[in-house]
Every structure is written in C-alpha cells, then in structure tokens.
Amino acid sequence: MNGNEYMKAANRFWMKCLAVFLIPAVFYSCEDVINPKLENAEPILVVDAWINNLPDSQKIYLTRTQPYFEHVLPPGVSGATVTITDEHGTVYNFTEKNPGEYFWAPAGNTVFGEVGLKYSLTIQVAGETFAAESKMGRVPPVDSITFYMEKGNQFIDDLYLAEFWSTDPEEPGDSYWIKTFKNGLWLNKPSEILTAYDAGFSKGSSFGGVQFIAPIRRGINPFDTDENDRLLSPYQVGDSVYVQIHAISEASFNFLNEVAIQTNRPGGFGELFSTPLANVSTNIRNTAAGGSKVVGFFNVGAVSGLGRKFNSLDDLAEN
Amino acid sequence: MRSFLLFILLLPFGLMAQNRATLSGYIKDSANGEALIGATVYIRSLATGATTNVYGFYSLTLDPGEYEVSFSYVGYTTRVKTISLKENTRLDLELEVEGRQLEEVVVSSEKEEQGTKSLAMSVNRLDIKTITRIPAFMGEADVIKSLQQLPGVTTVGEGASGFNVRGGSVGQNLILLDEATVYNSSHLLGFFSVFNPDAVKDTKLYKGAIPAQFGGRLASLLDVRMKEGNNKRHEVNGGIGSIFSRASVEGPLFDGGGSFIVAGRRSYADILARPFVDILNEGAALNFYDLTGKANYNINARNRIFVSGYTGRDKFFFDKQQGFSWGNNTGTIRWNKIFNDRLFTNFSTIFSKYDYALQFGNTERDNFRWKSSVQNITFKPAFSYFINTSNELSFGAEANYYSFEPANAYGTSNGTRIDIGLPEKYNLETALYLGNNQKLSSTVAVEYGIRYSNFMAFGSGSQYAYNDTIPGTRRTPVAEKTFARGERMITYHNFEPRFSIKAELNDVSSVKASYTRMSQYVHLISNTTASNPLDVWTPSTNNIKPETGNQYAVGYFRDLGEDRAYEFSVEAYYRSTENQIDYIDGADLLINQYLEGDLLSGIGRAYGMELYLQKKVGKLTGWIAYTLARTELKVNGINNNEWYAARYDQAHNLKLSGFYDISKRWSASANFTFVSGTPATFPTSRYVVQGILIPYNAQDSRNNVRLPAYHRLDVSFRLEGKTVKANGKPRRNTDYWVFGVYNLYGRRNPFSIYFTQGSDRVAQGSPINSEARQLSIIGTIVPSVSYNFKF
Secondary structure (H helix, E strand, O other): OOHHHHHHHHHHHHHHHHHHHOOHHHHHOEEEEEOOOOOOOOOOEEEEEEEEOOOOOEEEEEEEOEEOOOOOOOOEOOOOEEEEEEOOOOEEEEEEEEOOEEEEOOOOOOOOOOOOOEEEEEEEEOOEEEEEEEEOEOOOOOOEEEEEEEOOOOOOOOEEEEEEEOEOOOOOOOEEEEEEEEOOEEOOOHHHOEEEEOOEOOHHHOOOOOEOOHHHHOOOOOOOEOOOOOEOOOOOOOOEEEEEEEEEOHHHHHHHHHHHHHHOOOOHHHHHHOOOOOOOOOOOEEOOOOOOOEEEEEEEEOEEEEEEEOOOHHHEOOO | OHHHHHHHHHHHHHHOOOOOEEEEEEEEEOOOOOEOOOOEEEEHHHOEEEEOOOOOEEEEEEOOEEEEEEEEOOOEOOEEEEEEEOOOEEOOEEEOEOOOOOOOOOOOOOOOOHHHHOOOOOEEEEEHHHHHHOOOHHHOOOHHHHHOOOOOEEOOOOOOOOOEEOOOOHHHEEEEEOOEEOOOOEEOOOOEEOOOHHHEEEEEEEOOOOOOOOOOOOOEEEEEEEOOOOOOOOEEEEEEOOOEEEEEEEEEEHHHOEEEEEEEEEEOHHHHHOOOOHHHHHOOEEEEEEEEEEEEEEEEOOEEEEEEEEEEEEEEEOOOOOEEEEEEEEEEEEEEEEEEOOEEEEEEEEEEEEEEEEEEOOOOOOEEEEEEEEEEEEEEEEEEEEEEOOEEEEEEEEEEEEEEEEEEEEEEEOOEEEEOOOOOEEEEEEEEEEEEEEEOOOOEEEEEEEEEEEEEEEOOEEEEEEOOOOOOOOOOEEEEEEEOOOOEEEEEEEEEEEEEEEEEOOOOEEEEEEEEEEEEOEEEEOOOOOOOOOOEEEEOOOOOOOEEEEEEEEEEEEEEOOOOOEEEEEEEEEEEEEEEEEEOOOOOOOOOOOHHHHEEEEEEEEEEEEEEEEEOOOOEEEEEEEEEEEEEEEEOOOHHHOOEEOOOOOOEEEEEEEEEEOOOOEEEEEEEEEEOOOEEOOOOEEEEEOOEEEEEOOOOOOOOEEOOOEEEEEEEEEEEOOOEOOOOOEOOOEEEEEEEEEOOOOOOOOOEEEEEEOOOOOOOOOOOOEEEEEEEOOOOOEEEEEEEEEO
C-alpha cells in the first residue's frame, strides 16, 4: 500500500467516522474558496503522449502551461515534428490535425506497436528537440465484471457496486492504469485514478500473479453525491460499465501516483494527512542541456477491456 | 572509556570534605503527602541553600553549627527552623498550602526567585493548577496545549499531533511520563494530549540547556511527573466535560507507608450517540480512553519504591473489521535509595510501547491487516552526590533496548493470503553521563557535564546500499548484505557536552548562557502537513545517520516591581543540526522495504529570541510571551538545494495569558494567540495530462509563500462551588464549574490552503476549473462547559 492509497483510505475513514459519529469538531471546520495572488511564470511545453494498441487513431497533445487560475483550454503548440520510432527502426509519423493535436491512424485492421518493444518519442519544435522512451507493456484480460449490493444504514442508502475480475500474470514487475467508463463517460476525477503494481497497490507490497486485490477490483465505482450531499449508488439498473486495463511503465506508474497525491485533495481533515505541493515527475527531456524545460509523459502500453450492463437486480452476485 | 568510569567513581571521594555534617530529607505537602519538586532549603546566614529533586529530596552538607533554615515553596507557607547541626541529620518536613488564593501573596526576601537566581535557563515549568486555569478547547485542561502558551513552543495548527520547540520537529521532542518515553502524545489526532491532568503533578519543558542525564532527542525534553497519590486520606476527583469524563481515586496504602492514584478518562460521544446510530451496535467505535496509575511504598527511611503506568487507546472503527486504532502503554518501576545522607540514587526500569493497527476489508476472502509498533525497555541508574553546598554531582547510565515492528501486515485477495510484512529491527542505545552543578561564588554558578551515547543495530536483518542521490528521484538498492540474528550491523556514538552558567548582576537580575549538544538515533518519519498517529518511528541504519544538533543560548533575567511581582526574561538561541530527514516527492513511507531510498538528508538552522513577562501575584496574574524565530532546512534535492523555511517556521509568535479573580467564587481566564502564517507551497501554473489538471511550480521551490496569520482569543470563567452547606457547616466536597469559549470571535484561521480542480466530473475536451481552498480546522466559536468535583 503506498502513501497515497493510505491517505485516501485514511481520509475516507475519517470522513465516514466523523460524519457518522457527529463528532462536534467536524462542524467547526470549514473551507473557503480564496483567490491568492500567484507568482508569474513563463509557459513551458507540455507533452501528453499516451499510446496504446486499441484499433483507434493514436493522439499526442502538445500544449503549454497556463497560469494556475486560467480556466480555458490550454493553448496548443503547432508546427512540431512528432515521431515515434521502435527499436527495429520503424517510424510512426504523427501529423497535426488541430492546433497542438498530432495523430497517427493505423491502416486497416492493424493496431499500434507490439508488446515488449521499446519506443522512442521525438518532438522537434521551435528549434529544440525533446525525447522520451517507453516500452510497451503487457496486460491481462478482464475476465468478468460482477455487481453486488452493500446494504445501507440510516446514513447511506443501499449501494449497487461493480467489481472486475482479472489475474495479474506470474512474473512480477507489471504496472497498470485501470480506467472505468460509466455509460460511456470516463470516470476521470483525481480521486478516481486507479493504478496497480502487479495485483496490489505498490511495488513493495509484492502481490503478484494473483487476482487483483479487492480495493482495486472494486476501485471502479464512482462515489458521487447529490445536491444534499447524500451518497448516490455508484450504479443503478440500466447503467453500463466498461473497464480498461492499460499497461504502463513503472515510471508512468510513479507519475500517476504522484499526480494522484497532488490532485486528489478532498479537503477537510484529509489535509492533516496531505504532503507539500511538489512538481510531479516527467520522462520527457530536452536533448540539449540547459534548453527550455518540459513537463508531461510518454507511455506506450497494451490495453484490454470488458463491458457489462446492469440489466436487473438478478445480476447481483453474493457480496 | 575505562578512565571515564574511574573518574566517575573516584571524583566524589576526592572532593569529600572532613568534619562536616549533612542535613537531608524530604519535603512534602502537608495536605496529601505529595513530594514537592524544586522546594527551597535556604540558610540565611551562609546565603546558600539547596532545592529538592524530583522526588522531593534535598541534602546540604555544612560545617557543624547552629543554623536558621527556611523551607519554602511557591504557594506554600514558609517554615523556618533553628537546627543545631552536630552530625548528619535527617529532617523530613511538610509544608502547608497558603490560605485562599485571593489573599495577596507576600514574597519574603529569603525566598529564592526562580527566574533570576536559579541556574536553569530555557526551562518552563507549568504546575497543574496553572494548566487547569488556562482556557482549553472543549474545556478539557491539557498539558501540551498549555505548553503552547509559552515562548518558543509552537504548533502547525489545530488537529496536529505534538508540538515544536525552537525549530525542532515534532519527533525531536523527548516526552517522558514518569521517565517512560511517550512516542505519541495525542488523542483524537492532536486535539487532546494523553496526559490526564488529574494524575499529573509537574511538567517541565527544557527547550535548551538539557542536563547530561537526558538525551536521545534533538530539540527538547518534556518531563511529566505523575502524582504519588494522597497518603493521608482517600480522595476522589472527577469531571464531566463535553468530550471526556474523568475520574480518579487516590489514597493511602499500608497505613500511610505508601499511597496510590488511579485516574481514568474516556470520551463518550459514541455512548451518547448509541441510541440513535445503529452501526454503533454493530461493532463500530469511535472513542478514546486512558488509564494512569501509580503506587509507592516506603520500605524504610532510606528506601522507597514507585510503580507507575499508563495505557491509552484511540479507536475508530466503521464496523467490526474496518478501521484503525493507536495507543501508548508505559510502565515504570523505580527504587529510590539513599545510600548515605549525601548520595541519593534512583534505579528505574522502564517499558514503553506505541502501536497502531489499520485494517480494511470485511470478509475473510478479501482483507488487509496492518500492525506496527515501537517499544523499548530501559534500565537507568541515576546517582546524585551532594558533595557540599557548592557541588552537586550527578552521574549514571542508561541502556535502552528497542524493537521496531514497521509492518506486521498481510493482504488477502479473493482467498489468497499474501504476507507483506517487513522484518523487525533491534537496537541498543546506551549512555553514560556525568554532570556537576557548581556554585563558584555567591553570584556565579555553572553546570557542566558530558554524555556519551552509543547506538547499535543488531540482526537478523538486511543492510542495503543505494545508488547516489539524483535530486527528485527515488534511490534504488544496488547491494544487500544480510546479518544473522544477534549480529552487530552498525554502531554509532557521540559525545554530548553540556554547559550552562549563571551570573547574578545584582539582587534582581542575572545573565545566563548555555551550550547543549544532542544526538538522536531514532527518527519519526512523517512527510504530511501535520504529524499524525500513523507516522512511523525508525532507527538509524547505515543509510539513516543519527541526527545531531548544537544549541547556544544566552539570556537576561530580571525581577521587577516593588515586591518582585513581575518577572522578565529574554533569551536568544541559535541551533544548528545535521542529518535532518526530508523526503523525495511522492515518497512511499509506509510498508516500504526500501524506505531509505525515499529519504533525503540535509542540515538545519534555527535561531530566535524569546521575550517573557510574567505577573505572579495579585488579583490579575498572567504572562506575555513573544518569540521571533526562523527555522530553515537545506536538503539536496529540495528547493533547488537552497535553504527553505520548515513547515513549522513561524516568524512572530505572541501569546497572552491572563487570570483574574473576580470574587471569592468567580474567576476568569483568557488567552490570546497571534502567530504569523506558516509556510506553504503554491503553484504558479497548471497543465493537463490525460484529462487531469496538474499544478506546477515553475521555480520548483518549497514553501514559497506564507499562509495568513493565525489569531484567536479564548476565555473561560470558573465558578467555585459553595464551601458551606445550607446549615452553615463546611462542605467536605469541593466542586467547580468551568464555562469556556474557544475562538471567541470565530476567526476562520487557516490550517492549509490547497489547490484542486473543481469537484465536478469534467467531460473530455472541456476546460477544467481550478481553485484554491482555505481550510480552517476550527472555523467557528466553540463553547464548552464542564463540571469538576473532589471529595
């Protein structure tokens, strides 16, 4: 279990405990949205290059950093030369369709890449060259998806939850990003970032070659609240759920965990458990020492997926 | 080493004087037999004297003759006795509490003034009477919250465990409860401390000038001594408050040959909620309790035995299987032996354990269980040799055997159980010390000493070598060396000199200076905003070097006013530290076999000035404490390797505490706190990767901004119960009510400001909102009422 998962879990417990037990202190805490003045900073290049082997066109986004409170889409970086080269020398040229959006489309029924090969990303823009490497990782198939019910109590209604079943392959060292789509909508809140190292949460926990542990299998449930802050059931009859397992490199795994630590800030007493704001890592580098800075990430990985519709309460499995 | 021991053993004999007689004994409270710590025995004709030690013992060696000796203690009536000293004389004495507190206290000229005349500097003492009068959160008198009213003591905010002293981190305070280490001093995160005020007699905080007898932490020593219990009659104390209810029983044992006290507290929010909350009946729990006990027995005039212990626990369980809990357990057995009238010894055997457990998953097929603990067993012989009125020699040793259990953990995934625990670690920390408290003249006194400390790690276990630090990157192990059970893995040792001097300038003022070197071999690993109960203690290894620190302090002390009603002091300190621990970004501190790879090491510096003005007598008493300070760290891989302010750095820290007696039954207290904002790291920019908004700090700086200032006013009123019954007879029982308001003007003091994308789900391709949120842990006024009784 890594610090972030622990933080999330501990915070969840705090919230539950405090809400349930009506401990007076919780009513004394409060939060205000404020507008502090922030230091100015020069924009730098942002690379968002996550490539997979789905039979879709692959996209690489080049943007620039914005002032923190600028609530518009980040500006695209046009006119770059973007290529990916595999270890055999095959070159994939990405062409700009919209400003800052670079595409490569597979021909016919083919997909991008091959599991186990190393890929190099090269971006040439405004006289500078940026590079990154990634190896395409493997993924296990999603075997099945089940639904189960958690009986409610006086504070929470009955909840219908989903669980996916998949077994991490034998040899250790695989990492995954599990993405969930509810009725076609990607669950992309910072609190919904779900990663696995082998079948567990972290490298140190050494769960390998077994079914993903329960908090991961059940990490595909959105916990949203209604306008009265009442917890909504993650799924209801008629909803569909689609689970994708993306292979990611260990560097990408660390990156996503850092991103979760920096972005999943539920507030409240969870702040007692939070760590200082810090920049997350990047695997993109400027090939010239002393050149301009760059952030973002490059990952190439295989994907597996499975969907299921919650047709009726007869679909419920034993919890 | 051998010559050092020889020196210790022979020194007393070399200094022994001929044909002198010793006056020694215990000074106690006449009402309950409690030993008085720091009471003064003064011989006017010689202008010399002694003070009692923590067991109430004093010893004065003089030329034979007739002396007028005064025995005094603040708040007690001074007793003067004429003693014809021909041979060694034992004189145990009891002092009586002065009359009603409303009467003006007349300070007699013989009385030694604590501040200016004593050698001690950088020390704050709070007796339990003062602690119970300071307005407290939820009306619960609290030792650690009270300490935070003193100069040089800070906290990062409400809800944070522990406290910070002169730029030290929470884990750099040595907290002793009857000599047993308390690893986590907090209940309910940091809202309350583990010390039950009903069982506490005396608290003393050393912020510097720590005597050679103590060591093991860099920043401070908080020495909490428990009551011994009333040896005259049975007494019951109790209280009903908003959070806790408390009860304690004390009384004589063996016909007054001993006494005991047992004190307990428990929170009862869950008991009150039980009829309304079903899940409480299904295994859920939210409570905390503690039980403190102590007993002592006088074997004879020269031998006395004390046994004391503490157990406490916080429990947060959502159902029977899921939740977490933590707690301390301590036990101390002490044997006071007076070898002769001048050689006082104490042998302590101490046990202390801190543990926590965290568990998830409510089925047998899928669950996660994690326990972690740290414990130590200590043997500590301590000798005080009262050579003459000018020299008090102290020497002794300490052996501390630690076992660390970082993770006893397993997880079960769909029926397959996997052990994810980490191996235990075993360590031995030993120390020898020698110190002398010497009066050079009637106005100049020095205390000097040296402590030699040694730390060893034993197998079985593994030692790892890591690759070099690349800023911001996790180090990975490159080599492993395994050790057999009992095999020595590493040894560290340090010499820690201590020195302090006092020079009286005149009858009312003095200057003092001190130098203290400390080393710390066990470390609190915490990278969160506030220290919290699940932080891990870890020993020094080949990769984690012992922390060391030097502190230099100077001070000026002065009594003011006609009857010395005021005491003023100013102290300045400078502290430099080495091998300070910090963390890589995204560090994984829990259940991580390669934890050391996520740690960074650096240096620290802290300096400041503390002003203190206290009014000690009259209807209005209280103090003003102001601290101007700076605390910085410099760590490779953080803040571009430049100095940065520590999380608990606060430039200005102003505390006002006042107590006013309104009438015979009503009294009022108030305290005001103003603290400049603690540092925080703000982003400059934002960017989006895979639909997630990521904050970015273009300068890659740490703690680049300050939160707004923190200020708060608390007041409380105390109503004493009637002292006479309706029929005019005096009541045997006493009771009082305390009505309090915390944060009177309801300021929303910031605990933190954090940056986040809005809480709504954002459709792909849409711009993402970002905002800054300021969290106040206590953002409203908090009233409280409590009822306290004694019979």
